[in-house]
Amino acid sequence: xxxxxxxxxxxxxxxxxxxxxxxxxxxxxxxxxxxxxxxxxxxxxxxxxxxxxxxxxxxxxxxxxxxxxxxxxxxxxxxxxxxxxxxxxxxxxxxxxxxxxxxxxxxxxxxxxxxxxxxxxxxxxxxxxxxxxxxxxxxxxxxxxxxxxxxxxxxxxxxxxxxxxxxxxxxxxxxxxxxxxxxxxxxxxxxxxxxxxxxxxxxxxxxxxxxxxxxxxxxxxxxxxxxxxxxxxxxxxxxxxxxxxxxxxxxxxxxxxxxxxxxx
Ligand code: MLT
Numbered sequence: 001x002x003x004x005x006x007x008x009x010x011x012x013x014x015x016x017x018x019x020x021x022x023x024x025x026x027x028x029x030x031x032x033x034x035x036x037x038x039x040x041x042x043x044x045x046x047x048x049x050x051x052x053x054x055x056x057x058x059x060x061x062x063x064x065x066x067x068x069x070x071x072x073x074x075x076x077x078x079x080x081x082x083x084x085x086x087x088x089x090x091x092x093x094x095x096x097x098x099x100x101x102x103x104x105x106x107x108x109x110x111x112x113x114x115x116x117x118x119x120x121x122x123x124x125x126x127x128x129x130x131x132x133x134x135x136x137x138x139x140x141x142x143x144x145x146x147x148x149x150x151x152x153x154x155x156x157x158x159x160x161x162x163x164x165x166x167x168x169x170x171x172x173x174x175x176x177x178x179x180x181x182x183x184x185x186x187x188x189x190x191x192x193x194x195x196x197x198x199x200x201x202x203x204x205x206x207x208x209x210x211x212x213x214x215x216x217x218x219x220x221x222x223x224x225x226x227x228x229x230x231x232x233x234x235x236x237x238x239x240x241x242x243x244x245x246x247x248x249x250x251x252x253x254x255x256x257x258x259x260x261x262x263x264x
Contacts, residue, residue: 001013001014002057003077003080005073005076005077005080006069006072006073006076008053008058008059008061008073009058009059010050010051010053010057010058010059010073010076010077011031011050011051011056011057011058012031012048012049012050012051012077013031013038013047013048013049014046014047014048014081015038015042015045015046015047015048016046017046018044018045018046019045019046019086019087019110019264020045020046020048020078020083020085020086020087021037021041021045021046021047021048021086021087021089022048022049022050022074022078022086022087022088022089023037023038023047023048023049023050023089023090023094024050024052024070024074024088024089024090024091024094024095024097024098025049025050025051025052025055025091025093025094026091026092026093026094026116026153026241026242027092027093027149027181027184027185027188028055028142028145028149028173028176028180028181028184029055029169029172029173029176030051030055030056030057030172030175030176031049031050031051031055031056032056032172033091033169033172033242033244033245034049034244036244036245036248036251036252037089037244037248037251037252037255040248040252041252041255041256045259048077048078048081048083048086050073050074050077052070052073052074052097053065053069053070053073053180053183054176054177054179054180054181054183054184055176055180056175056176060177060179060180060183061183062179064183064186064187065183065186065187066187066190066191067093067096067097067100067187067188067190067191068100068104069187070097070100070187071097071098071100071101071104071105074088074097074101075101075104075105075108078108084108085107085108085109085110086108086109086110087110087111087112087113087259087264088101088109088111088112088113089112089113089115089255090112090113090114090115090117091115091116091117091242091243091244092115092116092117092215092216092241093117093184093188094115094117095114095115095116095117095118096117096188096191096194098112098114098117099119099194099197100191102197102201102203103194103197109203110203110204110264111203111204111205111206111258111259111262111264112201112203112204112205112206113205113206113207113208113255113258114205114206114207114208114221114224115207115208115209115243115244115251116208116209116210116213116215116216116221116241116242116243117216117220117221117224118216118220118221118223118224119193119194119195119197119198119220119223119224119227120193120194120195120220121191121192121193121194122188122189122191126189127189130185130186130188130189131185131189133145133148133185134181134182134185134186136148137178137181137182137185138178138182141178142173142174142175142176142177142178142181143174145173145176145181146170146173146174149173150166150169150170150173151214152214152215152240152241153169153215153240153241153242154166154169154240154241154242154246155210155212155213155214155238155239155240155246156212156240157212157238158239158240158246162246165245165246169242169245195227198224198227198228199227199228199229201228201229201231202229204230204232204258204262204264205228205230205231205232206231206232206233206234206254206255206258207221207224207225207228207231207232207233207234208221208234208235208236208243208251208254208255209221209222209234209235209236209243210235210236210239210240210241210242210243210246210247211235211236211237211238211239212238212239212240213239213240213241213243214240214241215240215241216241218235221233221235232258232261234254234258236250236251236254237250239251
């Protein structure tokens with residue numbers, strides 16, 4: 001499905017019935033990464049997935065977006081669908097986007113699932129790394145980014161023993177336009193620190209992380225969970241950064257237990 005949100009054509013899926021669960025994807029992927037959750041939850045919940053601008057079926061824009069713009073698109077889609085409150089699930093860059101949503105649209109958030117993400121802004125070294133990666137994307141395209149990102153996204157055991165999954169994730173990256181990749185990198189480098197937000201988060205929150213996450217290691221999620229009063233913290237064995245995709249059964253069970261615990 002497609003809708004024009006904030007002047008940009010945005011691709012999304014919507015199951016239309018039940019409590020809305022809104023899934024926000026990671027860098028440099030698309031809503032396709034949530035297929036295992038769509039399959040498991042669509043009969044029970046109103047599952048909504050969105051392609052952030054510059055990804056999947058959404059248009060790419062050539063100006064300098066921020067993660068706040070991504071958050072505006074998610075909220076704009078909910079406005080378009082007539083949804084006032086939802087449960088938001090964001091993984092990594094999707095988690096950064098959720099921090100922006102919570103900061104600016106607190107009342108829209110019924111509950112949050114922050115997966116494989118971090119609260120801190122980039123260090124100066126991290127920002128320099130983003131600029132270097134943007135240059136690689138500009139010079140060599142998405143396939144060079146796939147080579148750099150796959151070992152960060154997937155656990156070493158997945159890289160070694162699950163070639164079909166590695167290929168699936170590679171294909172998702174290859175479908176992301178170079179401009180989308182570059183805009184993501186600039187947007188992530190410019191994102192604010194969300195550490196101060198953590199003690200102000202009062203909605204039910206689940207923090208999930210793959211035990212072998214190389215990109216945002218377990219300690220980053222522990223830090224988020226310790227900062228959010230009453231949050232639930234779950235680690236996913238045999239998963240890296242893309243924990244929802246590598247171990248969908250365990251990830252989905254953690255999600256369902258959390259939703260049931262809070263009667264959501
Ligand atoms: C992601 O998965 O969205 C990225 O690894 C996030 C990041 O690079 O900070």
